[in-house]
Amino acid sequence: xxxxxxxxxxxxxxxxxxxxxxxxxxxxxxxxxxxxxxxxxxxxxxxxxxxxxxxxxxxxxxxxxxxxxxxxxxxxxxxxxxxxxxxxxxxxxxxxxxxxxxxxxxxxxxxxxxxxxxxxxxxxxxxxxxxxxxxxxxxxxxxxxxxxxxxxxxxxxxxxxxxxxxxxxxxxxxxxxxxxxxxxxxxxxxxxxxxxxxxxxxxxxxxxxxxxxxxxxxxxxxxxxxxxxxxxxxxxxxxxxxxxxxxxxxxxxxxx
Numbered sequence: 001x002x003x004x005x006x007x008x009x010x011x012x013x014x015x016x017x018x019x020x021x022x023x024x025x026x027x028x029x030x031x032x033x034x035x036x037x038x039x040x041x042x043x044x045x046x047x048x049x050x051x052x053x054x055x056x057x058x059x060x061x062x063x064x065x066x067x068x069x070x071x072x073x074x075x076x077x078x079x080x081x082x083x084x085x086x087x088x089x090x091x092x093x094x095x096x097x098x099x100x101x102x103x104x105x106x107x108x109x110x111x112x113x114x115x116x117x118x119x120x121x122x123x124x125x126x127x128x129x130x131x132x133x134x135x136x137x138x139x140x141x142x143x144x145x146x147x148x149x150x151x152x153x154x155x156x157x158x159x160x161x162x163x164x165x166x167x168x169x170x171x172x173x174x175x176x177x178x179x180x181x182x183x184x185x186x187x188x189x190x191x192x193x194x195x196x197x198x199x200x201x202x203x204x205x206x207x208x209x210x211x212x213x214x215x216x217x218x219x220x221x222x223x224x225x226x227x228x229x230x231x232x233x234x235x236x237x238x239x240x241x242x243x244x245x246x247x248x249x250x251x252x253x254x255x256x
């Protein structure tokens with residue numbers, strides 16, 4: 001069964017499945033039924049868990065980036081989660097009934113948070129990247145009580161056509177989030193305030209104390225997002241960022 005919502009088809013029609021991701025429609029062949037091998041069950045369960053966790057993170061990051069994201073970012077995010085050891089599986093005990101599925105568990109190798117590789121950083125918007133404005137990437141480190149964000153020195157070229165037309169001010173903003181199996185919330189936020197786009201920015205490190213939610217286990221995934229917002233002047237109420245120009249990225253992701 002399929003439904004049409006906002007002009008988009010979602011659901012199964014015949015041998016095809018229609019999906020909508022970030023406003024774009026995708027059509028896939030409906031998978032053939034058949035007995036799965038243990039390896040196939042493991043792969044399917046791992047993908048399902050990565051997609052579920054990735055969807056939670058994607059929704060938060062999309063809000064952080066003022067909804068200027070695309071489906072490529074979501075796919076890369078799920079791929080990173082599948083490749084990490086955050087998602088592991090254990091063999092079920094002898095099945096009491098037929099059809100017992102593999103059980104998904106989050107494993108803890110030690111008490112430390114481990115870095116998810118290949119983020120360094122992960123662009124959120126794919127049109128105009130941070131590289132267009134910064135000679136070096138910002139970097140982030142994380143411990144349970146704080147995260148530290150290193151900002152390299154940089155100076156905008158007044159002749160460049162990369163930043164939005166009419167932009168005279170800029171804000172740097174950083175947010176750290178915790179996606180727990182039960183919820184997602186903010187651990188820390190930083191905004192530089194309006195800065196002249198024509199001034200040189202000195203190298204600096206930001207230390208952000210983390211505010212963990214009470215009565216919640218400190219496991220799941222922590223991720224630090226960084227972005228640039230452009231304004232016409234210091235008193236502007238509305239920013240000039242758009243789907244094309246919205247330089248932002250995840251600087252790091254850690255799991256436990």
